[in-house]
Amino acid sequence: MIITRRVEFSSSHMCSLPGLSAEENRRLYGEGANPNGHGHNYVLEVSLEGEPDPITGMIVDLKDLKQWMNEEVVEPFDHRHLNYEVKPFDKIVPTAENVALEIWRRLEPRTAGTRAKLHTVRLWETNDLYVEVTA
Amino acid sequence: MIKLTRRYPFSASHRLHSPAFTPERNAELYGKCNNPHGHGHNYTVEVTVAGPVDEITGRVANLSTLDALVRERVIQAFDHRNMNEDIAEFRELVPTTENVAEVVRRRLLSGWPDDFARLDRVRIFETRNNIFEIGNI
Numbered sequence: 001m002i003i004t005r006r007v008e009f010s011s012s013h014m015c016s017l018p019g020l021s022a023e024e025n026r027r028l029y030g031e032g033a034n035p036n037g038h039g040h041n042y043v044l045e046v047s048l049e050g051e052p053d054p055i056t057g058m059i060v061d062l063k064d065l066k067q068w069m070n071e072e073v074v075e076p077f078d079h080r081h082l083n084y085e086v087k088p089f090d091k092i093v094p095t096a097e098n099v100a101l102e103i104w105r106r107l108e109p110r111t112a113g114t115r116a117k118l119h120t121v122r123l124w125e126t127n128d129l130y131v132e133v134t135a
Numbered sequence: 136m137i138k139l140t141r142r143y144p145f146s147a148s149h150r151l152h153s154p155a156f157t158p159e160r161n162a163e164l165y166g167k168c169n170n171p172h173g174h175g176h177n178y179t180v181e182v183t184v185a186g187p188v189d190e191i192t193g194r195v196a197n198l199s200t201l202d203a204l205v206r207e208r209v210i211q212a213f214d215h216r217n218m219n220e221d222i223a224e225f226r227e228l229v230p231t232t233e234n235v236a237e238v239v240r241r242r243l244l245s246g247w248p249d250d251f252a253r254l255d256r257v258r259i260f261e262t263r264n265n266i267f268e269i270g271n272i
Contacts, residue, residue, distance in 0.1 A: 015193070017192065095188075129142070131140070
């Protein structure tokens with residue numbers, strides 16, 4: 001069985017590579033390369049897979065999942081500039097793909113010792129674009 | 136491996152009617168969708184690509200390239216058109232959204248660049264409530 005919890009956070013970011021000219025970055029990342037940055041209301045959907053505990057009827061306490069998502073993602077990311085304030089985006093470009101992979105890396109250890117395994121991290125950057133990381 | 140999905144709206148009209156059936160059978164089979172004057176929808180095409188994330192750019196696919204591909208091969212041909220009249224494939228084929236999804240898949244694949252992320256899924260929303268999907272492409 002798979003359970004999913006959604007949360008939103010709002011952050012700014014900028015997608016560009018230091019070795020490339022402004023024009024090359026624009027070709028690669030489009031409007032996302034604006035050097036002054038821009039922002040999104042990100043929507044994060046985290047899905048866990050597991051069998052419900054026969055007594056509690058729960059795969060994992062949703063309060064715990066909410067807390068993991070808050071501690072690992074919302075508190076460090078919300079109302080921040082990802083490039084300047086959230087590691088490792090001082091070193092890698094905070095594309096939706098890289099942000100989703102980083103969220104996976106942060107959340108996966110939190111399921112250790114529970115009945116649940118991390119199944120999917122789906123990150124909506126806008127209504128028209130989302131990325132999915134699976135195991 | 137990571138999947139990236141992009142959504143593209145288009146608005147088009149269609150009429151569901153098969154020359155293989157009598158007018159009565161068509162009316163029974165397709166109901167309101169058999170209205171001789173057609174009707175329209177605000178469709179959304181979701182295109183999913185899959186592949187590894189490039190270590191330098193941090194991207195699965197260049198979004199401008201993906202947008203250009205989908206717009207040139209699909210959106211420009213379908214948007215504000217009558218599918219039965221204006222899209223060659225639907226001269227012979229009933230433009231159910233199952234068939235629209237298949238035509239979109241074929242159109243995308245026929246121009247898909249070799250050095251680009253793999254086309255993984257085409258999903259078409261005919262309305263918010265009716266969704267048609269071809270996965271594992």
